[in-house]
Amino acid sequence: MENRYASHPREVKAFDTTRLREEFLIEEMFKPDQLTLTYTHVDRFIVGGALPVKGSVKLEADAKSIGAATFLERREIGIINVGGAGTVTVDGETYAMASKDCLYIGLGAKEVLFASDDGAQPAKFYLNSTPAHKTYPTVKAAISEASPNHLGSLTNSNERTIYRYIHTGGIQSCQLVMGMTLLKDGSMWNTMPCHTHNRRSEVYFYFDMPEDGVVFHLMGEPQETRHLAVRNEQSVISPSWSIHSGVGTSSYTFIWGMAGENQIFEDMDAVAMKDIK
Template sequence: MERRYASHPREVKQFDTARLREEFHIPKLFIPNHLELVLTHEDRLIIGGAFPIAEEIKLDMDLKELGVSYFLERREIGIINVGGKGIVVVEGKEHALDHKECLFVGMGNKEVFFKSVDSEKPAKFYLNSAPAHQTYPTQKATLADAESADLGAIENSNDRTIYRFIHQNGIQSSQLVMGMTLLKTGNMWNTMPAHVHPRRMEAYMYFDLPDDSVVIHLMGEPSETRHIVMRNEQAVISPSWSIHSGVGTSNYTFIWGMAGDNKIYSDMDPVDMKDLK
């Protein structure tokens, strides 16, 4: 598992492109028959991907990093499938996950495995895991189950639908909040006007992006913005002091996950457009 340290905004504004990407950009999540994990010291969130093709993959790692005897001993995890039909096995019980479906697995589950239904159309499981203080039951949610909202307008190139899976009024967790935003055809902007989450960090994973397209992800303090070029199925870490917005060369989908002081989706401090620099 790769480790990323927290960064001070005074330092980040001096980073060049290579250093910015080294600290915040996660370029490769889905490696065949492999579990890829990145631990950020921003609220100790773990961001990862499991890509089972010919064999199942166990949720496991060098546990010395976490100081536990099994992965979910003091953690919970949210899983969203961005590939073909898959199955998550939790303590021997199978949970089928189709494309863009979510599964939450609570603290205390000792064995979790990922597998694909069809190796020709393998599942791709995107993962967010946060420290937990209480056990909540394993629960699945489809797009139809999620709390959804249509926001934006084609006039502003940000007509989109937000799906909230794990949050205060949905699947219950200790602190993890997780969902998905789908931009409609002809729309490119997300989360603009921008905001920050002083009480929570966030991670984005962009997908449904054509191979020849990119998303320009904006981050940094409102008065010191920076950008990272993102491609399909790549993730980015957003500290609590940073904006997190983006514009693409086409429409796209992204998964957002948050960890911190609360589970209130609307807990954010808006940034006035005139204050962006």
């Protein structure tokens, strides 16, 4: 499991492109028959992916990394399938996972196994995990069961639908909030006008992009913006002090996960367009 440490905004002002990418971009999320994990000290988030092809992949991390005998001993996890059909088995109970299905697993689950229905079209399980203090039930939700919110307009190139899976009005959790945003054809901007939320951090995962597609993800303090060139199936760690917005060369989909002081989706500090630099 790779470790990433928290960075002060004063330091980030001086980062070059290479350093920005090293600190905030996760470039490879899926490796065949492996579990790929990145531990960030930003709100103790773990971001990862499982790509089962020939057999099942087990959710585990070495005890030294998380100080626990099992992955979910003191954690919760949200999983969204972005590939072919597959299954997640939690302590012997199997959940069928179609594309864009979400599964929440609460604190205390002992064994989690990822598998694909067809290795030729494998499932791709994207996951976010955060520390937890209470056990909530394991719950699965299809995208049709998520809470939709239609925003933006084609005129502003940001017509999109936000689907909330794990949130105060949906799947219950200790602190993890997780969902997905789908941009309509012809729309390329997300989260603009932008905002920050000093009470929690966020991780973005971009996918459903063409091979030559790029999203220019904007980050940094509102008056000190920087950008990352993000390709398909890559993630960006967004600290609480940073904006998190982007524009693509075509439409795309992204998964957002949040953790921190509260779970109120609307709790954000809006940034006026005139104040962005």
